[in-house]
Amino acid sequence: MLPHSFCRAAACLTLCLGGLAPAADQPTTVAGLPLIDLNEAKNLQVLVDREKGQYLGHPTTLLLEDGKTILCVYPMGHGKGPILFKRSTDGGLTWSERLPTPKNWQTSKETPTLHRVVDAQGKKRIILFSGLHPIRMAVSEDDGTNWSELKPVGAWGGIVAMASVFPLKTTPGHYMALFHDDGRYFSPQGGKAQGTFTLYSSTSTDGGLTWAKPVAIQSSSEVHLCEPGAVRSPDGKEICVLLRENRRGRRSQVIFSRDEGKTWTAPRELPASLTGDRHTAVYAPDGRLFISFRDVPTRGEKSATEGDWVAWVGTYADIVLNKPGQYRVRLKDNHTRNDCAYPGVEILPGGTIVTTTYGHWTPKEQPYILSMRFKLSDLDRLAGN
Numbered sequence: 001m002l003p004h005s006f007c008r009a010a011a012c013l014t015l016c017l018g019g020l021a022p023a024a025d026q027p028t029t030v031a032g033l034p035l036i037d038l039n040e041a042k043n044l045q046v047l048v049d050r051e052k053g054q055y056l057g058h059p060t061t062l063l064l065e066d067g068k069t070i071l072c073v074y075p076m077g078h079g080k081g082p083i084l085f086k087r088s089t090d091g092g093l094t095w096s097e098r099l100p101t102p103k104n105w106q107t108s109k110e111t112p113t114l115h116r117v118v119d120a121q122g123k124k125r126i127i128l129f130s131g132l133h134p135i136r137m138a139v140s141e142d143d144g145t146n147w148s149e150l151k152p153v154g155a156w157g158g159i160v161a162m163a164s165v166f167p168l169k170t171t172p173g174h175y176m177a178l179f180h181d182d183g184r185y186f187s188p189q190g191g192k193a194q195g196t197f198t199l200y201s202s203t204s205t206d207g208g209l210t211w212a213k214p215v216a217i218q219s220s221s222e223v224h225l226c227e228p229g230a231v232r233s234p235d236g237k238e239i240c241v242l243l244r245e246n247r248r249g250r251r252s253q254v255i256f257s258r259d260e261g262k263t264w265t266a267p268r269e270l271p272a273s274l275t276g277d278r279h280t281a282v283y284a285p286d287g288r289l290f291i292s293f294r295d296v297p298t299r300g301e302k303s304a305t306e307g308d309w310v311a312w313v314g315t316y317a318d319i320v321l322n323k324p325g326q327y328r329v330r331l332k333d334n335h336t337r338n339d340c341a342y343p344g345v346e347i348l349p350g351g352t353i354v355t356t357t358y359g360h361w362t363p364k365e366q367p368y369i370l371s372m373r374f375k376l377s378d379l380d381r382l383a384g385n
Helices: 010-017 103-107 316-320 376-383
Strands: 033-037 045-049 060-063 070-075 083-088 113-118 124-130 136-140 159-167 175-181 197-204 215-220 225-232 239-245 253-257 276-283 289-295 309-314 327-332 344-347 353-359 368-374
Touching (some): 060 113, 060 353, 083 103, 159 225, 239 276, 239 316, 309 353, 327 376
Parallel strands (some): 033 327, 225 276
Antiparallel strands (some): 045 368, 289 309, 309 327, 344 353, 353 368
């Protein structure tokens, strides 16, 4: 096991947080919201993996139905690189050594993503995607004990493959996946980036085993939207997708669908408080959203946490009504500009959030993987609520 320093039970989180508040020389607001700074809260941090001199990045996590087993995959490199795999069996308090993986996982070209799928007969699987061209997928039928090799899902590719995968309410076992491409990887012939970003959706009708040819749902040379992060409305009737704006000329944007992804609204800007990269959201037990992302403000706008691993706390209605939210959190100070925070975010049955990502957490050293564990009630207290 890797060494770490943290409280070993969720019940002690309040004690661990006691007395913690933003330091006097730290900002107390950011993007118009109160800021909670957890950078120095070492007791909330768990070391997942670190290797001297080796870049470790871009993790994705998956919480299994037992409410305590978390799987984590991440590349040995910046996106491209062999896929590494670890497991926690205690809700992210401790992590295994690196686990065996199929040989061709070493050939991964892009950030891996991990998803739970269930077919119409109730058969559960875990699928892992690796992008560029072609997008490839590996499958586990036994909750990650054994895996297939990566195999192409079609004669098409994309960037941050299947960044979001969610079940459709039309029919059991039907899923939609969202991803983007900039013209270089979608077609078998490949190409050059032409200054246009396209968002694609692909559907599966067999519980995630096969995927249909993608359909473009938005394309623009004016606004470069990418890295879709999907979350449903509290009543389940609407799909909301938060999007990075890669040109940095506008704030992050959002689209909505009320017909299970058949049609989408036109993109519109989000508040500065939600502007950044690779949004990943979970609902807390009280119905509020916790959204983790990398803080990258629009050109011409300033943020005291620019380039850091941050989170936003607010409601779904805040997003719909274009309100700033309740408060922001700096989870960790990143020491290399804009290279951190492709996060996994899980919520345990008791309400503990386990959020996991990579970053340059130590100056002049390669990035490594950390988790943070806390409840929104603890953050509320720090925010004075």
